[in-house]
Amino acid sequence: MVYFILKRMIQSVFVMLAVAFLAFSLFRFVGDPITQMTGVETSVADQERLREELGLNDPFVSQFIRFTGDMLQGDFGYSYRTRQPVADMITERVPATLELGVVALIISLLFGVPAGVYTALKPRGIWTQTILMTTLVGVSIPTFVIGIMLIFLFGVQLGWLPTFGRGGTVQIGNWESSLFTISGWRALLLPAITLGVYQLTLTMRLVRAEMMEVMRSDYIRFAMARGVPIRVLHYKHALVNTMVPVITIIGLQFGGVIAFSIVTESVFQWPGMGLLFLESIRFVDIPVMGVYLVVIAFFFVLVNLVVDLLYVAIDPRLRLRDVE
């Protein structure tokens, strides 16, 4: 078990190093940092001096080591565009994106898991066919179109909900939260649904496939033969065994949620990391692009590491494997 955890951690460190390397290469090779930092009037001699001072003439490897070391200490450099520290720009935006993502994820699980179980248990029912058809259309509608539709319906036609921004926010330490005001929740609702719908269809399909697989297994057949009540069979024997994949889904979906939050944030002008990333691409603000990449990869790796550890907690078979 300790071995397993250790192995997973080393793997995570490697993925992080690879992403850091990518971010560093971006910074180093896409455009010349010196021309980005200095104006037209700076003389070539001054440019060369700055290059030497910043250590851009050092060997590649030592530059990369210094870059990684700086990052570990929370020094992410400065934006080309705003000249602000990138660390500040990102941390300011993290709460908005995380709150949006978590609420979207909760929506997707709240509706996706029951729908998946239902469609698996009643594969021939009329409701199942309806739900399956709806989700097929659901995955085919791009996130931004769902956003536009919701804006059109609830924002423009009905005028019930705001269509942009975060509404009222409350400052808790460094965390600017919109979860404690009514206007915050109203502003959060449409973006969260937009982001949640696509994930919901994925959740449902995966839970359904998993549940059908479990229902076919021998121990379920045996329990059925033993005369275990059908309700107990479904919700105690079968559902519990689909828990592991459901947790995997959360891990996998986290990446999707973050990626699609770029789109959602753009549609709703939601002031999160995704919007910042889009702006940085439009203005070729390489430091912000690179740091965004590292931060996203960090969250992704962290979530998946936690997921793997949860496996061990949930599934006793994984713990036994170590003993052998």
Added chain:
Amino acid sequence: MIAFLKKYEGLWLFVHSPLSIVAAMVATLIILGAIFAPWIALVNPYDLASFSLFDGLLPPVWQDGANPKYLLGTDDQGRDMISAILYGARLSLIIGLSALTIAAVIGVGLGLAAGYYGGRFDAVVMRIADVQLALPAILTALLIDGIARGILPTAIQQDLHVAVLTLAIALSLWVNFARTARATTFVQMNKEYVQAAIMMGQRPSRVMFVHILPNILGPLLVIMTVDLASAILLEATLSFLGIGLPADSPSLGTLIRIGMQFLLSGEWWILWIPTLFLIALVVSINILGDFLRDIFNPRLR
């Protein structure tokens, strides 16, 4: 014989699945429309001389004030909506299909080789795939687009827009192909016919492409269909975000972005008709993908 039966069975199932038939018809219609756009479209949306501002903002024929010449109305520039959509679909499909082809060539090539050689080569390819998987497709595509903006001189950027977009989409989709090809190749490697071919001293490239590839085409075909839908969605999303194509050569996504400006006004058709069209195209491709998956994976049936 088995291959023939399988084909026959697939055809039989197809005829008995009304949904798939409708989907196939819709997809075929749109694809034909896109191919023949230059001949059937009323105006050329790229040619400013072929339409006039005086025809701007005309509604579809079933509404008051329409011009029967423009069946689905016109946009603010006076472009016929049908022509814009046909050309838009043409561009979306060209980008989607080329991206898919590049992704398939890279992915299948690497996956086959990884499955065939195994060992260290396999490990390297799969680690790269892992890192790629940690970065979702949209993120990869956006990143490549951003890098292209940084590296290419501004003058060439306009000309290379389509190429950059295609490459960005291709590089975010190759992993699916690589993983599927690798997994299925592993299975084939243990079969007698592959072992025999290797024993006979046939070149690795011949074993891979002549013997193994035809036997793993089924699952790859499913991935292709599903990923074509993804590629079209990805292109639409990127264009919608304003990262993809410029407004003077609109794809379906760009048309929707332009239509967004009319969300608050009465000209609903400028936004919703291209949107509906995009959804119809992707839904029908996805239905066909689902159908193919069911055929090649009988366990799910």
